[in-house]
Amino acid sequence: xxxxxxCALLLAFISPFICIGFNVTxxxxxxxxxxxxxxxxxxxxxxxxxxxxxxxxxxxxxSLVIPQNYKFLLSPLKFKGPCxxxxxxxxxRGKIVAPAKNEWVSYYFTWILMTNVNGLIVDGSEGLIDxxxxxxxxxxxxxxxxxxxxxxxxxLRVSNLRIVNSPRSHINVNDCVNAIFSAISIHSxxxxxxxxxxxxxxxxxxxxRDSTIASGDDCIGISGNSSYVNVTGIACGPGHxxxxxxxxxxxxxxxxxxxxxxCNFTGTTNGARIKTFPNGSGYARxxxxxxxxxxxxxxxxxxDQFYDDYSPTDKGVEVSGITFRGFDGxxxxxxxxxxxxxxxxxxxxxxxxxxxVSYEQGKQVYCSGKNAHGTVTSxxxxxxxxxx
Ligand SMILES: *[C@@H]1O[C@H](CO)[C@@H](O)[C@H](O)[C@H]1NC(C)=O
Ligand SMILES: *[C@@H]1O[C@H](CO)[C@@H](O)[C@H](O)[C@H]1NC(C)=O
Ligand SMILES: *[C@@H]1O[C@H](CO)[C@@H](O)[C@H](O)[C@H]1NC(C)=O
Ligand SMILES: *[C@@H]1O[C@H](CO)[C@@H](O)[C@H](O)[C@H]1NC(C)=O
Ligand SMILES: *[C@@H]1O[C@H](CO)[C@@H](O)[C@H](O)[C@H]1NC(C)=O
Ligand SMILES: *[C@@H]1O[C@H](CO)[C@@H](O)[C@H](O)[C@H]1NC(C)=O
Ligand SMILES: *[C@@H]1O[C@H](CO)[C@@H](O)[C@H](O)[C@H]1NC(C)=O
Ligand SMILES: *[C@@H]1O[C@H](CO)[C@@H](O)[C@H](O)[C@H]1NC(C)=O
Numbered sequence: 267x268x269x270x271x272x273c274a275l276l277l278a279f280i281s282p283f284i285c286i287g288f289n290v291t292x293x294x295x296x297x298x299x300x301x302x303x304x305x306x307x308x309x310x311x312x313x314x315x316x317x318x319x320x321x322x323x324x325x326x327x328x329s330l331v332i333p334q335n336y337k338f339l340l341s342p343l344k345f346k347g348p349c350x351x352x353x354x355x356x357x358x359r360g361k362i363v364a365p366a367k368n369e370w371v372s373y374y375f376t377w378i379l380m381t382n383v384n385g386l387i388v389d390g391s392e393g394l395i396d397x398x399x400x401x402x403x404x405x406x407x408x409x410x411x412x413x414x415x416x417x418x419x420x421x422l423r424v425s426n427l428r429i430v431n432s433p434r435s436h437i438n439v440n441d442c443v444n445a446i447f448s449a450i451s452i453h454s455x456x457x458x459x460x461x462x463x464x465x466x467x468x469x470x471x472x473x474x475r476d477s478t479i480a481s482g483d484d485c486i487g488i489s490g491n492s493s494y495v496n497v498t499g500i501a502c503g504p505g506h507x508x509x510x511x512x513x514x515x516x517x518x519x520x521x522x523x524x525x526x527x528x529c530n531f532t533g534t535t536n537g538a539r540i541k542t543f544p545n546g547s548g549y550a551r552x553x554x555x556x557x558x559x560x561x562x563x564x565x566x567x568x569x570d571q572f573y574d575d576y577s578p579t580d581k582g583v584e585v586s587g588i589t590f591r592g593f594d595g596x597x598x599x600x601x602x603x604x605x606x607x608x609x610x611x612x613x614x615x616x617x618x619x620x621x622x623v624s625y626e627q628g629k630q631v632y633c634s635g636k637n638a639h640g641t642v643t644s645x646x647x648x649x650x651x652x653x654x
Contacts, residue, residue, distance in 0.1 A: 292355065294329040295321045297338070304336025304360060311340045322349035322383070334359035334392055341365055342374040342411070347383035347419075354386050358393030358427070364413070367401040367433070376415035376438065384420045390427035402433035403458045410434040410460065416442055425449050435462035436481070442469045450477040456504035456533075458482035463505065466492050468518060474500065481505045485534070490518035496525045503532035507563070509539040510553055512573045514546020514583045523552045530559040531595075537566035538590060541573040542583035544608060549584040560595030562625045567593065569615070569638070571608040582608035588640075589616040596625035602647055605635030615640030617649055 295317045298304065302313035314332075321330040328351040332338065340362055364377050377397060380386065397413040410433035416422055417438075422445035429436045430453045437452070439445060447464070454461040463479035466472055468491040476499040479485040485502035487509045488495050497508060508529065510521050531537040538555035542548075560566050567590050571582055585607065602622040605615065615638055623646070624631045635651035642649045 292327045292329045293324065294331050296331045296333060298333060298336070302336075302338060304333075304338050306337035306339055306363065308339060309341050309365075310338045311343045314338070314340060314343060318345050321354055322347060322351060325350050325352070327351065327353045327355075329355040329357060332356070332358045332360050332362065332393065336360040338362050339365065340378070342370070342377050344379040344381060345383065346381050349383060352385065354383060356386070356388045358388065358390040358395070361394045361396065363396045364398045366398055367405070373409050374411050376412040378414040379417060380415070380419055381417040382419070386419055386422050388424040388427060390425070393428065395427070395429045397429070397432040397436070399431035399433045399454060399458055399461065406459050412436065412438050412465075414438070415440060416445070418442065420444055422446070427451070430454065431458075432461050434460050435465045435483070437463065438465045438467065439469050439472060440467045442472065444471045445469070445473070447474045448476050450474070450479075452477070452479045452481060454481045456480075456482055462487050463502075465489070466495055468492060470494050472496070473498070477501075479505060484509045488521055488524055489513060491520050492524070493521070494523045496527075497529065498527045500529040501532065502529060503534045503561075505534050507531055507534045507536035507539055508555070509536070509541060510550055511541035512543055513541070513548050513550055514543035519546060519548025519583065521550045521553070524554070526555045526558075528557045530561065531563040531566065532561040533563070535564045536568055537563045537593075539568040539570065540585060540588065541568070541570045542585065543574065544572050544582055546583050547581065549586070551584065551587045553587065554589040554591070555593075556589065556591040558593045560593060560597060560622060562596055562598055564598045565601060565604060566595075566597050566622055567603040567620075569605045569607060569612055571606060571612070582610050584610070585612040587614045588612065589618070590620060591616065591618040593620040593622055595622065597622050597631060598625055600624070600629070600631050601634050602631040603633035603635070603649055605633070605638035605649070605652065607635070607637035609637060611637040611639055613639045615652060617642045617645045617652065619643070620645040622646065
């Protein structure tokens with residue numbers, strides 16, 4: 267065990283040379299002290315679990331340190347709470363790598379699971395998590411694991427985390443209340459299947475901010491009973507954009523109070539998207555996308571109530587109170603805006619201050635829609651298909 271000293275310096279205004287410092291000591295547990303080798307070959311997961319048990323079981327503020335200049339190979343592992351520690355910080359300074367596909371002995375839905383830990387702080391400065399996805403991607407029908415899942419973790423803070431090459435989605439946020447993710451960097455190739463950046467599910471009061479996401483699927487997907495989700499300052503692309511849904515199957519079929527602001531979509535297939543299954547139930551309401559920059563986004567604005575299925579239907583997910591405001595930039599597909607609502611209609615749709623042009627100079631783009639109701643102001647291309 268070693269002590270970690272955090273020194274916070276408060277600079278006085280009077281003179282830049284006067285500073286008042288104080289030390290806060292948090293007991294830190296270093297995985298090396300629990301037998302981790304960090305040579306990239308030895309499976310260090312048991313050592314990590316021993317370090318976790320000590321960290322979680324102790325009282326007070328605790329810190330788990332994954333040190334720099336090591337590469338830790340970990341088989342699937344679970345960091346389980348509740349903990350005695352009042353707050354736990356995990357510092358990822360070194361590199362963490364997953365085993366290759368043929369070394370997984372059985373299927374796990376996620377490689378790293380953090381479950382039932384409240385007040386968790388994860389800081390990944392200098393660290394890197396590599397899911398070794400390239401060993402999985404060729405097998406599209408395989409059940410592939412996500413890299414990290416936060417399940418039932420309330421009051422969560424995750425920052426400066428760098429994740430690459432997930433076999434499936436990079437970060438799952440399931441059943442969490444109050445979480446902030448900042449300065450997250452996610453990178454998987456454009457053709458890697460189902461590699462969502464974030465997947466927010468059944469969670470509330472979530473803020474994902476100031477992050478960079480390049481992937482083969484949604485940069486951020488928000489679904490299944492999620493509410494009060496803010497997404498700000500995201501550079502998304504390549505990828506499929508930021509999506510709400512798919513909603514409509516099962517009881518986890520709602521999404522509301524979602525606010526996406528100040529995001530860039532660069533070379534994405536979609537941009538701001540709401541997708542629901544036909545003949546489903548539930549709702550998507552109170553959803554705003556604003557201040558969005560588009561650089562060669564294929565189809566930047568989409569409401570699609572026929573996701574994955576075009577069968578005729580007489581009922582569907584209720585879509586209402588949806589605002590797209592302040593979109594600016596270029597698209598690739600001629601159909602820049604798609605508002606494809608089911609026969610029951612989408613209501614209270616607002617399009618405002620939108621200027622989307624083709625990336626090919628002089629080429630016309632258009633808006634297409636059916637059963638969509640709401641108001642359009644200052645929008646190019648014009649959306650005359652939207653009725654009051
Ligand atoms: C903080 O810790 C350092 C290193 O142990 C020590 O030199 C310094 O005096 C401490 N400062 C205060 C304000 O306690
Ligand atoms: C919390 O502390 C109690 C009492 O020391 C101990 O029995 C228990 O195992 C600890 N919990 C965890 C998760 O380690
Ligand atoms: C989301 O943003 C709104 C408006 O800026 C703010 O009032 C709200 O507290 C934010 N919520 C979260 C969960 O960050
Ligand atoms: C979006 O692009 C603009 C212009 O290139 C840039 O100034 C801004 O920082 C970008 N924002 C994000 C969130 O990446
Ligand atoms: C979603 O919310 C509904 C209604 O509150 C509830 O019946 C259902 O169990 C929830 N599902 C999940 C997965 O949270
Ligand atoms: C719609 O769903 C209901 C039950 O959920 C089912 O009975 C009906 O056949 C479905 N209709 C279509 C067109 O799929
Ligand atoms: C329309 O949507 C806006 C934005 O979500 C919301 O504030 C307003 O209450 C909605 N109005 C109606 C009549 O549903
Ligand atoms: C809207 O755009 C279409 C296709 O570009 C065009 O034919 C139509 O005249 C436009 N309507 C208005 C009112 O500008």
